[in-house]
Amino acid sequence: xxxIASDAQVSIFGFEVNSYVADLNxxxxxxxxxxxxxxxxxxxxxxxxxxxxxLLGGLRAAAQVVSYEIVLxxxxxxxFIYAQSLSVRDIMLEQTQILRIGPLELPNWFxxxxxxxxxxxxxxxxxxxxxxxxxxxxxxxELVSGFHTEYSAFRFSFYFxxxxxxxxxxxxxxxxxxxxxxDGPGSDRFWGLGVIWLVVKILFFLFFYVWLRATLPRFRYDxxxxxxxxxxxxxxxxxxxxTAFIRLVGNGQLL
Amino acid sequence: MPWNLIIFYGLAAVAVLCAxxxxxxxxxxxxxxxxxLTFFNVAAIFVMLGAEFLAAVxxxxxxxxxxVLVLFVLMLVDPDDLPxxxxxxxxxRAVGLLLGAVLFLQVGVAIATGRWxxxxxxxxxxxxxxSAATRRRSAAGSTPLPAPVRGHLAGAAGWDRRRDRAGxxxxxx
Numbered sequence: 001x002x003x004i005a006s007d008a009q010v011s012i013f014g015f016e017v018n019s020y021v022a023d024l025n026x027x028x029x030x031x032x033x034x035x036x037x038x039x040x041x042x043x044x045x046x047x048x049x050x051x052x053x054x055l056l057g058g059l060r061a062a063a064q065v066v067s068y069e070i071v072l073x074x075x076x077x078x079x080f081i082y083a084q085s086l087s088v089r090d091i092m093l094e095q096t097q098i099l100r101i102g103p104l105e106l107p108n109w110f111x112x113x114x115x116x117x118x119x120x121x122x123x124x125x126x127x128x129x130x131x132x133x134x135x136x137x138x139x140x141x142e143l144v145s146g147f148h149t150e151y152s153a154f155r156f157s158f159y160f161x162x163x164x165x166x167x168x169x170x171x172x173x174x175x176x177x178x179x180x181x182x183d184g185p186g187s188d189r190f191w192g193l194g195v196i197w198l199v200v201k202i203l204f205f206l207f208f209y210v211w212l213r214a215t216l217p218r219f220r221y222d223x224x225x226x227x228x229x230x231x232x233x234x235x236x237x238x239x240x241x242x243t244a245f246i247r248l249v250g251n252g253q254l255l
Numbered sequence: 256m257p258w259n260l261i262i263f264y265g266l267a268a269v270a271v272l273c274a275x276x277x278x279x280x281x282x283x284x285x286x287x288x289x290x291x292l293t294f295f296n297v298a299a300i301f302v303m304l305g306a307e308f309l310a311a312v313x314x315x316x317x318x319x320x321x322x323v324l325v326l327f328v329l330m331l332v333d334p335d336d337l338p339x340x341x342x343x344x345x346x347x348r349a350v351g352l353l354l355g356a357v358l359f360l361q362v363g364v365a366i367a368t369g370r371w372x373x374x375x376x377x378x379x380x381x382x383x384x385x386s387a388a389t390r391r392r393s394a395a396g397s398t399p400l401p402a403p404v405r406g407h408l409a410g411a412a413g414w415d416r417r418r419d420r421a422g423x424x425x426x427x428x
Contacts, residue, residue, distance in 0.1 A: 024307055025307065026307045026308045026311050029308070029311040029312070029315065030307070030311050032311075032315060033311045033312075033314035033315045033318075033319060034314070036314070036315055036318070036319030036320070037314070037318060037319060039323055040291070040323075043323065043326050043327075043330070044288075044326075046330075047284060047326075047330055055330055058330060059327060059330050059331070062323050062324070062326060062327040062330070063327060065323065066320055066323050066324060066327075069319065069320065073315070
């Protein structure tokens with residue numbers, strides 16, 4: 001669903017190949033839908049281990065993911081309003097255009113026109129992948145290690161493989177929607193450079209994850225819920241209203 | 256048999272079996288698991304009908320949010336405190352069976368008497384000038400499935416006939 005190169009068609013050894021598998025017209029929603037299913041592994045694993053600590057971890061995971069999923073989805077609405085499409089490819093192509101602010105020529109990445117949405121998206125994405133400082137489901141200091149207390153060796157490794165794959169996927173999503181995906185210097189001349197730019201941006205996000213984990217302490221549970229419902233949700237709704245207002249004024253349909 | 260018909264029957268069979276599993280399983284946790292599978296198969300059928308948006312929303316809302324909340328509540332409740340699922344309550348069981356039979360009959364009548372585009376198109380018994388016919392025609396024109404699948408899907412949903420009847424009775428559909 002996510003294109004890996006800035007051209008629709010790339011040529012590999014003389015063959016013309018699409019840079020994406022399928023261009024769904026609801027691609028972004030599709031990604032959100034499947035991103036929201038990862039919590040089942042945590043909930044069912046926690047329930048199945050018949051352990052109080054695991055069960056508490058599963059409960060926390062369920063509440064946390066449901067709360068932050070709303071914020072995650074709503075933070076993308078501003079982008080959908082600007083790009084006027086839910087297709088990931090259209091959103092990416094929109095960002096390859098040039099934004100002119102006076103004498104300054106910048107790429108039209110949505111992080112520049114939607115900075116608030118970007119920050120909220122990153123916070124919600126970290127909470128969604130259960131990474132520190134939002135790793136309450138596996139809080140070592142309170143719940144031993146939460147939902148995977150009873151899992152060792154291969155099963156534990158599968159939990160962590162899933163978590164890290166989820167991190168990479170969320171990073172890819174953030175890069176494609178907010179940072180222009182494979183867009184970068186020279187990517188319009190040679191598609192391989194676009195792939196390299198994409199990987200570099202994803203690696204930056206993965207670095208950011210580890211960086212945050214080492215920097216910030218874990219939230220308390222009431223703080224976690226308070227941030228999602230009392231801070232992020234009003235901010236993200238405000239962002240939608242402002243974006244829609246600017247869009248209407250820009251189209252001359254208002255004022 | 257075209258391949259998409261085979262896929263549709265596979266999805267439909269799994270969806271119906273999982274729906275039976277939701278009702279028949281003793282453990283509410285298992286029932287929730289079966290419900291996830293049912294939602295997935297229905298979403299896949301939506302995709303086959305070209306309604307990707309509906310499928311995505313179904314997965315986000317039902318599988319992603321509502322069922323997670325159901326599991327959340329189930330984890331808070333001690334299973335021993337739950338009432339017995341399949342014993343006692345004769346009145347409720349009788350009413351449930353009766354309503355189920357009525358629904359089954361309605362769907363059966365809808366399938367048997369519906370005017371499908373395709374090989375059953377000649378079997379029109381009642382010509383109603385309602386909007387259901389035009390709706391079905393427009394839906395039939397835009398879907399990439401062969402006619403029998405479309406017919407079975409509409410019949411399985413049972414929406415056209417029951418809409419007609421509800422409209423005739425003056426009730427909002």
